[in-house]
Amino acid sequence: MQLGNFSISLAVKDIQKSKEFYETLGFTVIHGEQSQGWLILKNGDTNVGLFQGMFDSNILTFNPGWDSNGNETKEFTDVREIQKKVKDAGIAIQSEIDPAQTSGPASFSIVDPDGNQILIDQHRS
Numbered sequence: 001m002q003l004g005n006f007s008i009s010l011a012v013k014d015i016q017k018s019k020e021f022y023e024t025l026g027f028t029v030i031h032g033e034q035s036q037g038w039l040i041l042k043n044g045d046t047n048v049g050l051f052q053g054m055f056d057s058n059i060l061t062f063n064p065g066w067d068s069n070g071n072e073t074k075e076f077t078d079v080r081e082i083q084k085k086v087k088d089a090g091i092a093i094q095s096e097i098d099p100a101q102t103s104g105p106a107s108f109s110i111v112d113p114d115g116n117q118i119l120i121d122q123h124r125s
Contacts (some may be wrong), residue, residue, distance in 0.1 A: 001077050001081075001082055001085055002064065002073075002075070002076050002077040003062035003064060003077070003082065003120065004062050004063045004064040004065055004066050004067075004073070004076055004077075004122075005047065005062065005063040005066040005067055005068050005070070006047075006060070006061070006062055006068075007040070007046075007047035007048060007049055007061045007063075008047075008048055008049070008058060008059070008060060008061065009049040009051055009055065009058065009059040009060075009061050009119070010048060010049065010050055010051065010058050011051055011052075011054070011055040011056060011057055011058055011059075012050050012051065012052050013052070014052070015034055015037060015038075015039065015050050015052040016034070018050045018052075019034065019039055019041070019050060022041050022043075022048060022050070023041075025043065026043045027041035027042060027043040027046075027048060028041060028042060028043070029041055030042045030047075030070075031070070032049075032050075037051060037052040037053050037054060038050065038051050038052070038054065042068070042069075045068040046068075047068060049061065057117060058116075058117075059109075059117045059118070059119050060112075060116060060117065060118045060119070061118075061119045061121055062118070062119070062120050062121070063121055063122065063123060064076045064077055064078065064079050064082060064120065064122045065078075065122055065123070065124045066123065066124070072124055078103075078122065079097065079106050079107065079108065079120055079121075079122035080097055080101075080102070080106065082108075082120055083096065083097055083108045083120070086108075086110060091110055092110065092111070093108055093109070093110060094108075094109040094110055094111055094117070095107075095108055095109045096108050103125060104124075104125045105122055105123050105124065105125070106122055107119060107120060107121040107122065108120055
């Protein structure tokens with residue numbers, strides 16, 4: 001099962017201060033709209049999303065079909081297949097993909113044993 005690109009989505013209180021902090025650590029903004037409360041920053045192969053006012057807690061995010069630059073990969077495991085494997089393994093799904101949605105972008109979320117939210121978020125067909 002290929003989960004794709006990994007990033008952490010941080011629920012921040014002040015996106016400007018967080019942006020400046022991560023830029024000091026060598027991250028650069030590669031995507032997002034600060035005025036809308038979200039930015040994606042990159043340092044090497046590491047991506048960090050800053051989200052102000054969108055989430056209550058931090059989220060581990062995987063993007064099937066993307067590499068760390070947001071480019072489509074040749075091969076990937078579709079998010080619906082990942083969800084089926086997760087369900088078959090007995091892991092509770094927090095938010096499921098609509099069964100009518102048989103292809104294209106979709107997402108589902110789970111929680112690990114320590115309460116960490118995990119989002120599997122596919123943006124491509």
